[in-house]
Amino acid sequence: MVGSRGQGNVWLLLLLAGAFIFAGMALIATARSPRADQWTSFAVWILCALGAASVLRWRLPSHDPLLLALPMFLSGWGLVAIERLAPAFADRQTLWLAISVLAMLGVAVFPQVLRWLRGYRYSLLAAALLLLGATIVLGRNPSGLDFAPRLWLGAGAFYFQPSEIMKVILVAFMASYLAEQNLTRRARNNEPTGLSLRLVGPILLMWLLSMVILVWQRDLGTAMLFFIVFLLLLYLSSGDPRLVLGGALLVLVAGVVAYQLFDVVQLRVDIWLDPWPEADGRAYQIVQSLMAFAAGGIAGTGVGMGSPGYIPVVHSDFVFAAIAEEWGLLGVIAILSSFGVLAWRGLGIALNHQGSAFHKLLAAGLTMTLLVQALMIMAGVLKLLPLTGVTLPFISYGGSSLFACHIMLGLLLRLSAGAR
């Protein structure tokens, strides 16, 4: 909904983001022996940013430019962080960024995508469930370790995590299903909304699905994320707090039972309540993360000058702690503001689509998926919530996550331009 006046800002924002990423890359080069490929990463980022901005301006002139500038800033920062923390993975991440940005443009530019998501929702859901089921049987972990969760499907050197793409399909499915139930109208006419199978059915189904993910895959984060977003969408479409309270109760029950039954849940809760007795053992990761935050201070130690390497697998789930250490409170505030503005713009799109329940719920659902995921991992790394292993959208290492986030972004860009 931003006109020609808004478009000039995207170039300034991208320029400043580019300068920031350049400085980061150059600082890494001074801190250790430079790697030629890191400048390839930077070049790919520039191409992605300029290309995406130009294509969107050409094909989708009324899109919201902040929805491009902010994610490009975050994913560029992600490239710097991965180059710093795990240079062996940087090339792979760069390749994924290019693929993801292309996919984002495809989703944003072709108007049919929204119709497909709605028209073929059962087929898409079935395909996604099948893929998810396949991971239970054939799942692997790229690290090859036996105890690690097997969430990936692999073919040679190529790994993909179906639960990431499941997010997009599930949000689209929920949005179109709830849009058709027309809950608001029923609530106003005092028709019973609480107990009909059409409403309770999907709630139980979603709960079951989350449980399956949790039990078979030990993927606590994704299970939580799916269910929270589902409850938020349900509330948004019905305006009935009873449904949400009932759902929250189910989560609580599931949480208590899971705490008793599953080691992974018990571990996460125990080290959240008190990590210090086991600071050298099971709580090592979270304690090191807190140390990183403390070491960072206000301005940070400087790129390449901190020691975030003490945190195990820092480039993925704990990238926020590394950023807090090397970029300090300033960097943390920048990332929080970026996600905050992103969420605000995304929900603004939902407000502008009052006419179409599907578009409204889709915009809100996609925004909340990104936001809830970001909040879950940022709060987890800070020990505000039990740690749930999800990636920080756009920043963390992880191809499937980057891909899924950009698909969601593409849909939001499409909706921001008005999808009537």
Added chain:
Amino acid sequence: MNIELTIFLLRLLAGLSLVGFLLALFAVIWRQGVQHPAADRAGQGFLVREQPTLAEDELRCSLRPIVTLGRAAGNTVVINDDFASASHARIVLEGGRWWLEDRESRNGTQLNGETIHRRTILADGDEIGIGKYRYRLHLNQENMAS
């Protein structure tokens, strides 16, 4: 150039561009959302009466920050229908958005065919119904901050 100076300059660039990015971001938001005086928006949207169709000059009404609809003569849009209350509904601009409010009318106000029960945000293309009257809302999307 020695290495310490290079690192210092690069860190300076990193800090300045980061702060610059945040400032530019807030400038964009400020200019689009907060700063727009209400008067800026007047005349950027209009109502078109679609039913019943009558003389051409009665069909259009530009949106002002407050547009009142009702049967009484003082309203911005006078509705000559027995089902309309004297002060039936109003459209107000608040926080950069247009809102539809029912003013406790006897027969209610419809938005896209549904009776509204609280003030509701309006979007381009919405249909407002009062009695047998139907109004279509046209907003100038280009200049509306999202």
